[in-house]
Amino acid sequence: SLSAYGPARTTIQGTPLALDELRKTDAYWQASLYLCLGMLYLRSNPLLREPLRLKHIKPRLLGHWGSDAGQCFTYIHFNRLINKYDLNAIYISGPGHGAPAVLSQAYLEGTYSEIYPDIREDLVGMQRFFKQFSFPGGIGSHATPETPGSIHEGGELGYSVSHAFGTVYDNPDLIALVMVGDGEAETGPLATSWHGNKFLNPITDGAVLPVLHLNGYKINNPTILARISHAELEALFVGYGYTPYFVEGSDPESMHQAMAATMEHCVLEIRKFQEKARQTGAAYRPRWPMIILRSPKGWTAPRKVDGHYLEGFWRAHQIPLPDVAANPAHLTLLESWMRSYQPEKHFDAQGRLIPELQALAPKGRRRMSANPVANGGLLRRPLDMPDFRTFSVEIEKAGGTQAGNVPTLGNFLREVMRLNMQNFRVFGPDETQSNKLTALYEVTQKVWLGEYFPEDADGGELALQGRVMEMLSEHTIEGWLEGYLLSGRHGFINSYEPFVHIIDSMFNQHAKWLEKCNALPWRADVASLNLLMTGLVWRQDHNGFTHQDPGFLDVVANKSPSVVRIYLPPDANCLLSVADHCLKSVNYVNVIVADKQKNLQYLDMEAAVAHCTRGAGIWSWASNDQGVEPDVVMVSCGDVPTLESLAATTLLRQHVPDIKVRFVNVVDLFKLVPHTEHAHGMTDREFAALFTSSKPVIFNFHSYPWLIHRLTYRRPGQHHIHVRGYKEKGNISTPLELAILNQTDRFSLAIDAIDRIPRLCDMGSGVRETLLDQQFACKNHAYEFGVDRQDIQDWKWPF
């Protein structure tokens, strides 16, 4: 039957709970559910010591009930096993709107009062605890950073399982108990994240125990997984590589026994698999256990109200009785419902949980609400960093030699990896090799717990224990990385630039999480999320229009300045300097934009460090305005744009005698905004010192040009800044032709300068024509041969 009702139906039989334990477990659950309803409804009269009156009710009812009972149930049953087997466990709430469930547990375990002393374990504390929930000036209605024990807010659904896997990689001792909403399970990111088990090594990693919360409903709809046959559902999870154990029903007593027996079975199975692998030293992929908990949505609420289904239906999703203010009968119903949990039995006169129930909770750091893994900064050890200067590219003459920017970074990452083989991983969606970070494979491989074929030995770079994690799911690898970082480790993710948009919303959510953590003194610093975008728009000429989208930076720039950093190093040495800085930083998302192809190199290591430290600066070797006013300021931001800007500078100096050009390069994008708006921002004076306040500025930008306008709109002289960038003109082309299409090529930039230098107004027209002819010739060459002219490909800085 697909019904969530009736006595427990279960894969694992057994009644492990003695009668007294059963009674206490149920009481603990009731106390929890009482707290959940309290949070949703009450602003005073917390233990209903007076009859319930309207004045005790919050004026605005907010929050979610439907997920709470099942989540509390699961959490509580795991507590028993934590105690029994001394488990190291955290709890991840997929449907984080079921926050009352986790909040109630943190409160009952005492963690809440430890962190927030004003929320005491007494009547006053409970009243504050209730009132603050989903209340202005209080806390949110999801498992927000304010929630002890949470690393996963669950506001945007879909990432619970990938987060869970992220926490257990390299945490052999840990079990991440993760509750997955059956609605959440319909999201794409969640649906593929089950495959995390193919990347989990039973010797060196911990275990994820997923509980699919099959409460049957979402906001207004049944869930798919609750409405397919038992056979299909079971097959699905067998297909995902798990052994699903069913616990189905609504009768509390038998459900308690069933859940206790099933969870214990799962824990023992996990231990058995781990022991087998650890004793033999042979890693393998067992069929890990998972639980399918089918119980009514809003479990323990009235089944029907005024003839309409509540419990076991989607109406139980949010506030179960929304109109208690207008409907006295509903107020009465609420009161008797709340009283049915017998708060007076579970809490003492002071309003504190009675000792015999307190005894059920784990102690100290074993409490899932107090496990340091869920405040991962506490466990974070700084990376052991090699000296990045060791990997520098030799520069004989600026702009005279080529090297691969990202490959050079790869050498550095290889050494970072070598020195941190316990707490550093690199993540990519099947692109780490294509992105030329292959040096990593000299010290580690890609983790792979799938089957092996003979040909894998021929360059497969797969290993049962590997520290590069690749799956073709930007969502999953991002989720893994977030989980890995939030549990106190370090990491680095690489992706083609266009497809980073796939995780726009995950980035948003992570940035919001970090931003809120900054305001919580008890949250310890976590390592920054370091994201390398490569496979850049300007070198996607061969893949075409779908692969050309540098707009992720616009998404990033919308987040709080306190948590985001954007770097566009112009060459390999700058990239090294930037990467070193990022890997040492905490609490940010660092976005690094760098090309993986061969590029001209400009700055030796010392110059690179100085330039990156400034974040933006004049390149005097590329300027000839020393001691005089420049005619024009050529600015580049991004490695490929820098090449074209330099080439344009050359054209200007070759074609316009005695032109004075200043060359500026910007590495750190937020230098451009006023210092009042971002910690990296320049003052107006600093800004004018670089860009002048009246000379034409020809700014060649890596991304969409208007981002520069948005960052500089307050600057004096802003109207002199003429920005070029990707204008959404693309096709299959050559690098130069793609630049020409978007007018970011050397010829267009030089023409832009000529058009804007007043004294060249009339004089410049001959040069202008020449440049246009050259541009045209380059385009024709591309069309005929499919490649850029050799002189373009071989171009070097000539001065």
Added chain:
Amino acid sequence: SLSAYGPARTTIQGTPLALDELRKTDAYWQASLYLCLGMLYLRSNPLLREPLRLKHIKPRLLGHWGSDAGQCFTYIHFNRLINKYDLNAIYISGPGHGAPAVLSQAYLEGTYSEIYPDIREDLVGMQRFFKQFSFPGGIGSHATPETPGSIHEGGELGYSVSHAFGTVYDNPDLIALVMVGDGEAETGPLATSWHGNKFLNPITDGAVLPVLHLNGYKINNPTILARISHAELEALFVGYGYTPYFVEGSDPESMHQAMAATMEHCVLEIRKFQEKARQTGAAYRPRWPMIILRSPKGWTAPRKVDGHYLEGFWRAHQIPLPDVAANPAHLTLLESWMRSYQPEKHFDAQGRLIPELQALAPKGRRRMSANPVANGGLLRRPLDMPDFRTFSVEIEKAGGTQAGNVPTLGNFLREVMRLNMQNFRVFGPDETQSNKLTALYEVTQKVWLGEYFPEDADGGELALQGRVMEMLSEHTIEGWLEGYLLSGRHGFINSYEPFVHIIDSMFNQHAKWLEKCNALPWRADVASLNLLMTGLVWRQDHNGFTHQDPGFLDVVANKSPSVVRIYLPPDANCLLSVADHCLKSVNYVNVIVADKQKNLQYLDMEAAVAHCTRGAGIWSWASNDQGVEPDVVMVSCGDVPTLESLAATTLLRQHVPDIKVRFVNVVDLFKLVPHTEHAHGMTDREFAALFTSSKPVIFNFHSYPWLIHRLTYRRPGQHHIHVRGYKEKGNISTPLELAILNQTDRFSLAIDAIDRIPRLCDMGSGVRETLLDQQFACKNHAYEFGVDRQDIQDWKWPF
């Protein structure tokens, strides 16, 4: 065995191909593969009538081989069944980088030459066909819009199955044959899209026949699905609700028989399921067939080159022999490999496919490359539109009454639905009811082919045949809608604003697709993609920070102006006018931002139509600068911001005697950009006429404020524009408190005006204080009661 090698291993036995048919089928396949290699390598000597020389080879080798053989194989075998059963079918290439496969088919079927007459079916045409592939000035290396028969570019992986389902809904006759990359299958969007079968009605919809292309590899990695046990793989697809049929091996002869037998079995099964449902009239969810094709990556390439695996390994992914220019032995190898396909036998002296092979292809519109479904505009019938004025909200006095904006839209959509029950659908991620579009359920329900429970009758709104499509996957519903539109129908999608970011990249790809189609005369106009964002940032005060992200507009504004439109109607009548316009439009993505709560209403229907037609205008009823210069221009863009701007205007007029305020509202965001950059843009003169060129402008914007700066940075007077918007300050709060946090509330706006009106510099300080006090009082009220003050909630336009 998990090996892709050996004679065919197959679920369905049979040898349906007579010897001669087998020979011809194989010849057709060889001809196809020859063309694929030709596209990758040749710029001349198309049929190798001369010995292969370096000069015949493209200077830059681009494109993908690994997917081609399997895709051609599948396509060709389906041709046989199209002919045999007169099927109406399209082909969707999940890994669209296998474009040579589909291009070769379009060329062999003659479609290519029909559309592009210069690419003739002769030697010259073939040479051009080869050269243009992935070549500047030519076509891309994916199944781009230029590809006949393609509705799915497959550049960004993950959407093939949802696109396929989108095409067959309401297309009872159609089979969408969709090839899914085993790498693609790892993406989140793809992993959940298999569930499209729970929304497919066998009576009124067509069928999707997925072929999982288990070629075992991605770019540099094995795929998960190719490295799990047979039992797990089978279970997975049974779990997804399919009957998987395996075809595994590498031996062409037995594989041809196996694929022919299996595909025929699938087609007959589809027909049987459909007939059963159609004859009985009882819709149900059969276990639809799907095929798992396990064959070597790069099938038919040399197995090893220089001792390294090529065929059957990831090295076959892109150009199989990348160094033919530098390595003469490889050039020789390429030549003999190409000749092994015996082009001289398959193409005649002119270079045209020989008649006996031509005869294998379907004819006319039955060719998958020429099926009008894949150029859906050909089939598009305009919607039968009700008069939107019928649904207008009565306005006695501007700003005097409240109504729900989105609910009013719901009434209109209901009638659109009623009049277009064959070719219009509404899509939402479990939010259509929460978003208050419930009026739709008066004429249709949500389609649901899962199990039914008794409680569904109590407000479930589920039906076997429904036209509202809800699954908790923003990716899937967006993919369905895109498929539905591109196959010639109409639709409307609604989502919470923050979570639209989940489909940023899908939007990007769809916009790019439309943009390219605009340049192809043979591509007929398709209906616009209409996206309603509601659950807006300003009314997510209760859900908190994770639900506050209005940044999707920034993503939209980066796309080509020719395909994107953004509307922020200030009230219900404007929303109706905008929606009517959008539903009638073609080739755009229309983004509509509208609140679902009760809002003040301002414009009667005629005024609304006029205002929306202008796109931005002065509201004279809210202005008192008639005939004189205004002191300040108050501007609003967005429904919630409009309320606060109006309230601020009132405060100014109440507190500052004889102040002259002009009130401007912007509906159509692109009005703000210069007319040279967007078809909707105003001239500078028009712009100055609204905003003045020297008066302070206090612009209250729905989204992040800097977007306005980016759109107006070229405008004269831009420095007088002071923009307020969401500044990434959020928490659990009340609507007013959230506005206060971001300084978009009435008090902040009024203060902004006072601070910027020169003559109030000193005079205004008393008023300023008063306003700050009031703001403070409002905040305190929110903190104490959890709701905004009643006078704030009841605020009306007083003049």
